[in-house]
Amino acid sequence: MLCLKVPTDPQWAAEAARDVDAVLVDHAHCEMKAASNALSLAARHSEDPEVVRVLCDVAREEIEHFQRVLALLVARGLKLGPPPVDRYAADLRSAAQVLPRSSGSRSGIVTPLVDRLLVGALIEARSCERFKLLAQATADHPSLREHHALWSELLAAEARHYRTFVDLAVHVAGGDHAAIERRLETLAVLEAGIVGALARGPGEASRASIHG
Ligand SMILES: [Fe+2]
Numbered sequence: 210m211l212c213l214k215v216p217t218d219p220q221w222a223a224e225a226a227r228d229v230d231a232v233l234v235d236h237a238h239c240e241m242k243a244a245s246n247a248l249s250l251a252a253r254h255s256e257d258p259e260v261v262r263v264l265c266d267v268a269r270e271e272i273e274h275f276q277r278v279l280a281l282l283v284a285r286g287l288k289l290g291p292p293p294v295d296r297y298a299a300d301l302r303s304a305a306q307v308l309p310r311s312s313g314s315r316s317g318i319v320t321p322l323v324d325r326l327l328v329g330a331l332i333e334a335r336s337c338e339r340f341k342l343l344a345q346a347t348a349d350h351p352s353l354r355e356h357h358a359l360w361s362e363l364l365a366a367e368a369r370h371y372r373t374f375v376d377l378a379v380h381v382a383g384g385d386h387a388a389i390e391r392r393l394e395t396l397a398v399l400e401a402g403i404v405g406a407l408a409r410g411p412g413e414a415s416r417a418s419i420h421g
């Protein structure tokens with residue numbers, strides 16, 4: 210389960226299996242947001258060539274994922290539509306922003322960029338977990354063979370992205386693995402609280418989104 214503190218509620222997978230096309234539309238938006246988030250971070254931190262190189266690689270891969278999901282949407286006659294509000298990602302970024310940065314590590318190690326990278330790592334980890342659940346939920350449905358193949362393949366890429374974001378955070382922190390592990394642990398606890406709150410929220414449990 211990578212660094213995640215709580216598993217997704219089994220109810221989520223049951224809801225997702227009932228409307229995989231709605232999940233597919235949501236998934237497409239997630240890939241697009243992942244690409245634009247990586248590019249936006251690279252543009253804002255152009256002083257570090259390694260940050261730019263790694264984030265551009267991630268962005269390119271996320272665009273490829275988006276195009277694959279989009280092709281499946283088109284083949285099924287589905288429309289992308291406007292992006293849904295991603296409360297999960299917004300709440301996670303807000304929680305990281307208000308978390309004191311000096312506790313548990315040398316002052317200055319945990320920067321806003323470090324937090325953004327670790328939030329990115331957690332989003333990748335949660336996506337990976339949910340793609341696995343989706344792959345399992347679609348495994349025995351011949352009409353959903355392409356969904357199953359897509360989610361089975363992409364979960365490995367998102368697991369790799371999780372590692373990429375954590376490693377890049379270590380680089381930004383000057384190689385301080387221990388500080389990054391501590392910060393990731395703290396943020397993972399916050400992430401677990403956000404996932405739980407969204408699942409308990411009104412109408413949220415039935416909204417089978419990748420992040421909701
Ligand atoms: Fe992706």
Ligand SMILES: [Fe+2]
Pocket residue numbers: 243271333366367370
């Ligand atoms: Fe990813």
